[in-house]
Amino acid sequence: MGWRSGYSTPRGTKRAWGNGDGRFIYPPEAAADAHPSGPVLDGPVDSIRWEMLRDGIEDYEYLAILKRLLEANKGKLTTGDQQKYTALLEVPEDISKDMTTFTKDPAPIETRRDRVARAISKLSKL
Secondary structure (H helix, E strand, C coil), X not given: CCEECXXXXXXXXXXXXXXXXXXXXXXXXXXXXXXXXXXXXCCCEECHHHHHXXXXXXXXXXXXXXXXXXXXXXXXXXXXXXXXXXXXXXXXXXXXXXXCEECCCHHHHHHHHHHHHHHHHHHXXX
């Protein structure tokens, strides 16, 4: 288990972190009580936070791939197609208006991912 000090904890004192305190992964279930009967070789347990981080990295990579493909195919696209695909590089307001205002509904995010994936697929074939 992780430990913390500070945050109104007296200097020199260590206390166990609580559930969800900034963790991406958790100890294996066999070691969750911090007193396993022997060595625990199971892998860590992931969290929704960890999975969301992964999704964000994948979204970034999708946009980086799309941007590269747009540059590589610039001369092969009509002006309309160039504008349509370039618009996919922008985050629409129904997903996020700013760093603190964003949707909690996964539908517009999934729809956008699908559009970006289809654009990547089309541009990869040019």
